[in-house]
Amino acid sequence: MFQSFEVTARPEQGPPRLAALRHELNAEGLDGFLIPRADAHQGEYVAPHDDRLAWLTGFTGSAGFCAALQDVAGVFIDGRYRTQVKTQVASEFTPVPWPEVSLAQWLKEQLPGGGVVGFDPWLHTAGQLEQLAEVLSGSGIEMRACANLVDRIWTDQPAPPMAPAKVHPIEFAGESHEDKRTRLGKALQDAGHAAALITLPDSLCWLLNLRGADIPRNPVMHGFAVLHQDGAVDLFAAASKLETALDHLGPQVTVHDPATLIAFLGQLQGPVRIEKQSVPVILAEAFGDAAAFGDDPCALPKACKNAAEIAGSAQAHLRDGAALCEVLAWLDAQPAGSLSETQVVSQLEAARRKDNALQDISFETIAGTGPNGAIMHYRVTEDTDSRLEDGHFLVLDSGGQYLDGTTDITRTIAIGTPPEEASAAFTRVLSGMIAMSRLRWPRGLAGRDIEAIGRMPLWLAGQDFDHGLGHGVGAYLSVHEGPQRLNKVSHVPLDTGMILSNEPGYYREGAFGIRIENLLVVEDAPDLAGGDAHRKMLHWRTLSFAPIDRRLIVPALLDPAARTWLNAYHAEVAEKIGPRVSPVTKLWLDAATAPI
Template sequence: MSSHADRLAALREQLKADRLDGFVVPLTDEHMSEYVGSYAQRLQWLTGFQGSAGSAAVLPQDAAIFTDGRYTIQVRQQVSEKEWSYQSVPETSIAKWLREKAPDGAKIGYDPWLHTPDWVKSATKALAEKGADLVAVGQNPIDKIWSDQPQPSPARLEAHSQNLAGKSSADKRQDIADWLGTVHGDAVVIAALDSIAWALNIRGKDVTHTPVALAFLIVNKDATADLYVDPRKIDDDLRNVLGADVRVHDRTAFEGDLRASFNGKSVAVDPERSVAAIFQALEEGGARILRLRDPAVLAKAIKNEAEIAGQKAAQARDGAAVSRFLKWVADEAPAGELDEIVAADRLEAFRKEHGDLRDLSFDTISAYGPNGALPHYKGTEATNHKFAPGTLYLVDSGGQYEDGTTDITRTVPIGTPTAEMIDRFTRVLQGHIAIATAVFPKGVRGSQLDAFARRPLWEAGCDYAHGTGHGVGSFLAVHEGPQRISPPGSSQSGGDEPLQAGMILSNEPGYYKSGEYGIRIENLVLVVEHPVEGGDKDTLGFETLTFVPIDKSLIDASMLSDGERRWLNDYHAQVVEKIAPQLQGDDLAWLKDACAPL
């Protein structure tokens, strides 16, 4: 099937054969992952949408794709309006749409390995109001018609050094066992891939840009564990590293063991990070389910000394690579031959030269002019722009290194920027500085800080449709929970998690003018203790981890306060201190000039 219209038609025919009146297509896998292996890219295969978050619903006469504000423009470029209507989340939802559109008495299919139990509950309730039913399918109908669907990755698992992890797997499993004792649980099912990688100190290559392996994990109250994974992915050396207390089973045995092993026992399962099929299997096997957050989530988010040291080392190398790249762009762009794809490839090459780059941490957002207005733009040959004077270039990128995960965005002018570009960039910088310098009592949530970053833009009648910050893993997921800096009630969950020392977040306010340009300034920051003399509260603040010049030609210095100017000059002095020893010649001269005091 060459066209997406053909694929939609084929799905509708398959639904008829399966006696279904509709089907729901999320962008996730059996682990509720944000980034998924190629075999699980069902939404992209069906619709053409290349974003990293979205879902779709198909009925006999109607079809809709659901995305949030980050993809408002992108979804319209990639998905045909002839076949699909565009729905904005959180203003609407699949459940609401189905309640309005589904025929009375309809049977709407869903894959229980791709949805949370809470989603199933809410969708079931919404459909019941129309006399319709939500029906679990035994085999995903898209898999039946996707003739060249890739197979899951066969890549081997690797051990992650305890020197970098900062804590042994045995100690982590003991902490989980101790937690089970406090909740009176016999075992916990862990389905999130980064939690499994963290708990066992292993890494994999099953998901592009995220070093995880397709597996499920059960940790028992005696601190032993059962790992369900394709046995071909583990060799004898890794079995020895895991030890006798980690039993390895074929991944295909997981569902059956859930039904057979926990009759009358209490099993903790995370309803946000585990699919409905897991809950169903445990319930059918007579288990008592404890709906609790995965105990690895918070522990993983609070980095220990070894992880923090590794992150700082990775950031220093990464900063040198990105600095060299920005100098290269400044040299090459005026010739008019540079384009988005060439630039992204060159940036990756610089990263490879400066460290043991294992992978990118996500697809580089190399966005010139109007493409920069798409916060999660992914360049293709069809959309690739050559650079020409008169607008901005936004590059959001990151690397996966064995000692850390990086994520940085810089925006630079190609030619002479307009007064409006300078005004908006300066306001974004002011918001960035407001987060970087924030001091707040312990217990404060990211949602309470988010407005700090937006105020300068709000004062100009502007805003941006994404969160201000996300958590970042340690040689793991570039988007990691549970912490975020995002507006209250945002569809991007995590903004209500209290911030704690040791958490790493991004600081990335932005501004996007549709059809013209985008601006974003992103550094990673570490939550640290920040005592205030004379205060009566224990307070926290942020330590910036990312060190790359911020383009001064886009800054209206007259708009900056004395404190903002001082922050920028101090920041640039630190960039020189940390990055200059890695550079030489013209690269070094460029860095010193780019970091000269404002």
């Protein structure tokens, strides 16, 4: 398998580490300390050096934080992780349902007489602290910036990542970094901003057509950048990372020692745009009156892929789909009970490695069978590795980082004879996925306006799931990319070129899980034959191609339009993937894509 870079802690390691942290609280005169799953760049993913939350608590989810007080330590987790957290943290840590319970509300309940709570100003954004201070006003609770107390007690903390950057070829990027910088600089000028601070690693890499390896599974490098009106960039990153990229960057990109960043920012003449929800507090304060809050200038341009990025992604998905089909055919030939989850993971990762364009997997492969499938972001370990038994579902969620695109696909697979009730839930999940895939919608709508379409079949049966319907995906960048999402709270209008996942699911704790996921790209919808062009519409084009397990479908629960869509999709899978697989897999594929 690909090497795993996750920081892990067994539950029994949590109590002594928490005790050591509380010793530091006493030394600092603090009543508490916040431990987010974040680094100074505020991306979703962190390097092992920055995975303090996992080291302290054992919780390895991609979102959450801990508030460690003298007599209680709350681990705040959203709906995706409420099953997972139970198995990962010791009883000394108290899971807190978040965002239903806010940090400010919890602090006021735990510190009714007031207190001082420390935080690392590199790891919390200006927006987070502003909102927290507003709600805590009058409570007697003070937030105090301080050194990171976890770093003091983490004696074998991994070193900061220093992987070399590499140039992302123009054939895949589709636009030179000179043109990007000029275009975005002009947009800053038009908005009345002298410059913009860029903190997010994927924004930095997209802007400069660089890729890196500072974050496991995500081809990004750590650094900060200041983009000016004229397109010039001041780049703050370790010089050792950029030795082979200096000629590519050219004279308009000046490389600085990261240690000089705060002093440099203090000398800038404003207004300088900073994004309140991603800029660390310490950097926001460095600007003083020169700061002007606004959106990351790279976010939307990066999200709206150009023709080369879309074409590359489409090709990557065809090769990726062929690798997945080889594994699905192999899996189908194995008797129930003969395989373990780790064997499936190894087989799938080996199949993807046969593609020379593969750089890495795009996230830790999820292969959860039976009750493990109900853990939405399950990661198999030696302790949890389970056999695929008769009557189980296997949730197989995986993807690859290819030079021409990033993939993410999920299939739920029947092992032996599936239970009837679970098959009915599977069919509802499939109906929601198809409903979203077929959707046409007026330009200007955001994810929050349409995501219920993918939930409706489940809602009609009194069922639902606790994750978003879909997330944005990068072009050989982060597998989770903002700002676009199919989510109840996403207000960003969907636009042409955006790539998103479509992944409804259903999870019954202790029993089974279901998720079906394809990646889709937003396109202008063609005019309907004989229709009245009342307004401009958008629609999806599917990028992912692999069969959906027909054995789990209850045909009577599929409406005729959904059945027509599924048969057409399977015909396209057979046409596009069939020529790319082995003869044995081709026979399996023909049967797996037969009409229902």
